[in-house]
Amino acid sequence: MSITAIKSLASTSKCEGMGELRRGPWTLEEDTLLVHCVACHGEGRWNLLARSAGLKRTGKSCRLRWLNYLKPDIKRGNLSLEEQLLILDLHSKWGNRYSIGTEIIYRSFRRFPSLTNCAYPRLCASRWSRIAQHLPGRTDNEIKNYCRTRVQRQLKADAHSALLREAVRSCWAQNFSSIPPPHTFDEMPPWVSDELRGVTSFVDRFAISSGGGHCSVNNAYEVEPWNLAPTSVSTPNCFASEHTSCSKNDVTEPSSWSMDESSDMLKSYMSGAESEVPFGDDN
DNA sequence: AACCGAGTCAACCGCGGGTCC
DNA sequence: GGGACCCGCGGTTGACTCGGT
Numbered sequence: 141m142s143i144t145a146i147k148s149l150a151s152t153s154k155c156e157g158m159g160e161l162r163r164g165p166w167t168l169e170e171d172t173l174l175v176h177c178v179a180c181h182g183e184g185r186w187n188l189l190a191r192s193a194g195l196k197r198t199g200k201s202c203r204l205r206w207l208n209y210l211k212p213d214i215k216r217g218n219l220s221l222e223e224q225l226l227i228l229d230l231h232s233k234w235g236n237r238y239s240i241g242t243e244i245i246y247r248s249f250r251r252f253p254s255l256t257n258c259a260y261p262r263l264c265a266s267r268w269s270r271i272a273q274h275l276p277g278r279t280d281n282e283i284k285n286y287c288r289t290r291v292q293r294q295l296k297a298d299a300h301s302a303l304l305r306e307a308v309r310s311c312w313a314q315n316f317s318s319i320p321p322p323h324t325f326d327e328m329p330p331w332v333s334d335e336l337r338g339v340t341s342f343v344d345r346f347a348i349s350s351g352g353g354h355c356s357v358n359n360a361y362e363v364e365p366w367n368l369a370p371t372s373v374s375t376p377n378c379f380a381s382e383h384t385s386c387s388k389n390d391v392t393e394p395s396s397w398s399m400d401e402s403s404d405m406l407k408s409y410m411s412g413a414e415s416e417v418p419f420g421d422d423n
Numbered sequence: 424a425a426c427c428g429a430g431t432c433a434a435c436c437g438c439g440g441g442t443c444c
Numbered sequence: 445g446g447g448a449c450c451c452g453c454g455g456t457t458g459a460c461t462c463g464g465t
Contacts, residue, residue: 163434163435164433164434164435165433165434166433166434198435200435200436201434201435204433204434204435205433205434208432208433208434209433281432281433281434282432285431285432285433286431289430289431289432
């Protein structure tokens with residue numbers, strides 16, 4: 141008996157009233173069955189489809205396999221630089237509350253208290269599928285994996301380092317100033333430090349800021365988000381001033397990353413109470 | 424060659440929203 | 445109204461790969 145067969149047997153579970161359900165990696169036979177069945181009946185009604193195809197899989201499993209692997213227009217291979225940039229840009233706008241994208245923007249926001257009615261991203265749940273809609277052939281699962289591995293794990297940056305602040309500036313510039321998003325570092329604003337130039341990968345640009353630092357991005361996630369609230373913008377009301385634009389001149393060096401744990405409103409805001417958010421629609 | 428650790432990614436799980444009866 | 449079922453999303457897991465030692 142082959143190892144694959146043993147694994148296959150081991151991954152088969154017994155579900156009451158449903159016969160045996162298979163789990164784990166899909167076989168070529170299962171893939172063929174599923175493709176054939178989708179071709180005949182179309183997508184949707186996955187539980188029914190799984191049963192009618194004779195697949196010993198849940199509808200959920202079939203749907204996932206189809207959408208992430210078998211669908212004809214799935215694009216394979218590494219993400220291009222353009223795709224990386226697009227993902228990070230969209231992730232900054234829509235990404236999850238604890239993501240580095242939002243973290244960077246949020247930290248940036250602290251440094252621009254005069255910025256308020258601009259399109260500051262809502263700090264709401266992750267929207268991988270929404271990001272995926274902008275990358276034809278790429279799945280939400282792929283983008284999610286990319287962000288969780290390439291971006292979050294490899295971004296070993298010291299959250300307080302000057303280099304990261306430079307990266308923050310550049311990220312901010314892309315999102316909120318009139319400077320168009322750079323496709324190469326030659327297009328970066330002149331106030332981006334030389335150390336960050338010459339890096340072709342958007343991720344590498346952040347990673348280089350670590351300098352072998354001791355503080356990983358994961359540390360940042362462990363910080364309660366409201367503890368990152370800047371004193372100068374301690375309540376959402378502060379977001380509602382009339383300022384709508386920024387420039388590099390707005391950058392001021394904070395003396396420290398001071399905390400403000402007293403703002404219940406901000407806590408509410410950070411916990412996802414979108415009605416409190418005074419920003420415009422993110423569409 | 425063997426081992427180990429980090430990175431990658433397919434697949435699973437839990438949850439919430441929508442729909443139907 | 446509410447229960448059952450389906451679907452989709454985001455988070456997590458674990459097997460696999462690969463490079464370094």
